[in-house]
Amino acid sequence: MDKMLVHGGHRLSGTVRVSGSKNSALPILAATLLTREPCVIHHVPDLSDIHYMLQILSHLGAQVERASGTVRIQADHILTTAPYDIVRKMRASVCVLGPLLGREKEATVSLPGGCVIGDRPIDLHLKGFEALNAAHRVEQGNVKVFAGRLIGGTANLRGKLGPTVLGTDNVMMAACLAEGTTIIEGAAAEPEVVDLANFLNKMGAKIEGAGTERIIIEGVRQLHGAEHAVIPDRIEAGTFLVAAAIAGSEVTLRRCAPEHLGCVLDQLTTAGFHIESAADRITLRSNGTPSPLHITTEPYPGFPTDMQAQMCALLSRANGTSTIAETVFPQRFMHVSELKRMGAEIELEGSTVLIHGVSRLSAAPVMASDLRASAALRLAGLDADGITEVNRVYHIDRGYESIDEKLNALGAQIERVKV
Numbered sequence: 575m576d577k578m579l580v581h582g583g584h585r586l587s588g589t590v591r592v593s594g595s596k597n598s599a600l601p602i603l604a605a606t607l608l609t610r611e612p613c614v615i616h617h618v619p620d621l622s623d624i625h626y627m628l629q630i631l632s633h634l635g636a637q638v639e640r641a642s643g644t645v646r647i648q649a650d651h652i653l654t655t656a657p658y659d660i661v662r663k664m665r666a667s668v669c670v671l672g673p674l675l676g677r678e679k680e681a682t683v684s685l686p687g688g689c690v691i692g693d694r695p696i697d698l699h700l701k702g703f704e705a706l707n708a709a710h711r712v713e714q715g716n717v718k719v720f721a722g723r724l725i726g727g728t729a730n731l732r733g734k735l736g737p738t739v740l741g742t743d744n745v746m747m748a749a750c751l752a753e754g755t756t757i758i759e760g761a762a763a764e765p766e767v768v769d770l771a772n773f774l775n776k777m778g779a780k781i782e783g784a785g786t787e788r789i790i791i792e793g794v795r796q797l798h799g800a801e802h803a804v805i806p807d808r809i810e811a812g813t814f815l816v817a818a819a820i821a822g823s824e825v826t827l828r829r830c831a832p833e834h835l836g837c838v839l840d841q842l843t844t845a846g847f848h849i850e851s852a853a854d855r856i857t858l859r860s861n862g863t864p865s866p867l868h869i870t871t872e873p874y875p876g877f878p879t880d881m882q883a884q885m886c887a888l889l890s891r892a893n894g895t896s897t898i899a900e901t902v903f904p905q906r907f908m909h910v911s912e913l914k915r916m917g918a919e920i921e922l923e924g925s926t927v928l929i930h931g932v933s934r935l936s937a938a939p940v941m942a943s944d945l946r947a948s949a950a951l952r953l954a955g956l957d958a959d960g961i962t963e964v965n966r967v968y969h970i971d972r973g974y975e976s977i978d979e980k981l982n983a984l985g986a987q988i989e990r991v992k993v
């Protein structure tokens with residue numbers, strides 16, 4: 575198993591290009607199952623999660639061709655059962671349920687278990703399918719959803735922890751081919767949901783309201799092939815901005831969407847960093863120690879939970895005490911104990927962390943527990959005293975395209991070693 579060695583103390587400067595969004599690309603690739611015609615998707619990042627999704631689509635019978643960032647998929651004849659061996663590796667596999675149900679009126683996928691960031695139920699996805707006249711049953715670890723006729727209905731997908739992103743995607747995809755009109759209340763408003771809706775509309779779907787908490791889908795008889803470019807990854811962009819804040823002089827992001835990063839840019843500005851953004855660029859100038867912040871993670875357009883761990887790394891060096899309250903995944907704090915091993919002073923109180931800034935972190939061997947924690951530990955290592963050893967690096971390969979190469983091109987010194 576590989577590990578990463580992050581040599582602390584190297585300044586970052588220059589320009590970095592942001593990749594296509596993982597969380598947009600996954601459901602968009604799944605949506606190609608809704609038509610027999612070929613679809614072409616551009617800006618698909620080269621990540622292990624994407625690789626798993628393409629494997630699932632191939633298993634289901636789709637022809638998949640990939641040339642660098644472009645994927646061509648044609649799902650002429652398809653199966654309706656996704657294989658456990660691949661599905662278990664990636665929770666987002668659950669988003670093939672919606673398109674399979676829409677097209678074939680039945681779908682079987684292994685039931686996702688819990689994961690390190692907490693319990694990951696799919697009750698809201700199933701509630702949405704029920705509103706479309708579909709039933710479900712759980713057998714041998716799989717969930718099977720099925721409907722004689724898929725009929726539009728109204729579903730409120732807001733759970734006690736807020737709206738569900740993949741649940742909204744799933745119900746929206748199935749509803750495209752349902753009879754009549756579907757209304758999703760309490761819908762997730764994330765840019766990735768909007769990107770999926772835009773792609774579905776290019777395929778001939780009739781979706782309005784994506785990006786608000788009420789989405790209306792008028793069912794159509796069939797969808798056709800379409801071509802689409804995935805939006806830039808706002809979490810990758812945010813991660814590079816935090817890297818620049820921690821270890822940068824001046825770093826510019828290219829091909830990013832500043833309008834998707836409002837809360838993150840506001841917080842970094844409040845922390846004292848100078849930010850300039852234009853149409854598809856953001857430049858951050860770092861002037862050293864951040865001021866403390868008080869952040870609450872929330873569904874979009876609030877501060878993203880997927881940036882919480884990276885902010886913990888940044889605020890570990892603030893000149894005062896910061897707080898971050900996690901409301902989306904209240905148990906998502908596995909990175910805290912690892913940051914503490916690097917000298918961070920962090921207290922966990924329920925689902926809020928109190929971060930007492932220290933002047934510098936010190937390098938230590940640390941263990942990445944999940945994708946964003948893995949990014950946070952790398953970022954912490956950029957300015958730590960010594961060489962930080964990050965173990966379990968496979969997490970980062972799930973969601974960041976060439977992150978170490980990109981950081982190294984900016985001046986970092988990160989090496990991957992085989993153990």
Ligand code: UD1
Nearest residue numbers: 597666693694695696697698699733735737738739740902
């Ligand atoms: C997506 C993102 C993930 C991000 C998360 C929240 C993808 C591939 N992943 O995950 O990176 O962190 O949104 O922005 O897009 N919940 C229920 N019942 C359900 C579904 C969810 O209670 O049926 C709860 C979850 O446990 C969580 C909250 O709702 O507490 C939000 O989860 P959800 O938006 O569904 O996350 P994902 O779509 O899985």
